[in-house]
Amino acid sequence: MAQLKRTAKAVWHGTGKDGDGTLTTQSATLDNVPYSFLARFGDGKGTNPEELIAAAHAGCFSMQLAFMLAGNNTPAAEINTGAVLIMESDGPGWKIATVELSLQASVPGISAEKFAEIANNAKANCPVSKVLNAEVKLTAKLL
Numbered sequence: 290m291a292q293l294k295r296t297a298k299a300v301w302h303g304t305g306k307d308g309d310g311t312l313t314t315q316s317a318t319l320d321n322v323p324y325s326f327l328a329r330f331g332d333g334k335g336t337n338p339e340e341l342i343a344a345a346h347a348g349c350f351s352m353q354l355a356f357m358l359a360g361n362n363t364p365a366a367e368i369n370t371g372a373v374l375i376m377e378s379d380g381p382g383w384k385i386a387t388v389e390l391s392l393q394a395s396v397p398g399i400s401a402e403k404f405a406e407i408a409n410n411a412k413a414n415c416p417v418s419k420v421l422n423a424e425v426k427l428t429a430k431l432l
Contacts, residue, residue: 299324312336339374339385346388346417346425347372354411358396361407366395367432385423392429404431 297319301310311321319336327333347370358365371391376383390412396404408429412418418425 309335312341339376342385342417342421343372343374343388346374346415346421347390349417350390350392350411350415350427353415354392354394354408357407357411358399361399361403363396363399363403366397369393385421387424387426388418388421390425390427392427393432394429395432399431401431405429 296315298313299310300313302308306326309323309325312319312324313321323335324337325333325335328335329337329339350372351368351370354368354370355365369392373389373391374385375387375389377386392408394404394408399407408427412425412427
């Protein structure tokens with residue numbers, strides 16, 4: 290069985306609320322990028338884990354959809370996916386409750402019904418959708 294490994298590193302200093310940290314990825318796209326409580330739960334400078342999960346989910350879904358549309362012999366001219374990750378308090382902490390994917394795509398030669406079928410299949414089979422222990426929602430719009 291084929292296997293891929295991707296790595297990232299988080300360094301944190303201090304307490305949860307008053308501390309801060311940096312994130313670095315294998316590709317160095319993120320290289321000591323700051324993150325903090327304020328970036329996560331407010332409007333502080335830097336990134337946060339949930340923002341990165343939302344970006345990863347939008348990217349993963351878009352790529353999965355592109356593969357599936359090409360496999361249907363209806364390649365997309367453009368796929369534009371937004372992701373809104375919603376966290377909710379679950380008593381002592383927080384949980385990722387929902388990810389709302391919002392899709393707009395230009396796909397010549399495909400019916401609205403077939404587009405919806407393939408988009409929902411991509412949502413279910415995108416690796417990030419599979420790893421999340423959250424409801425994943427999709428709103429798709431064919432342009």
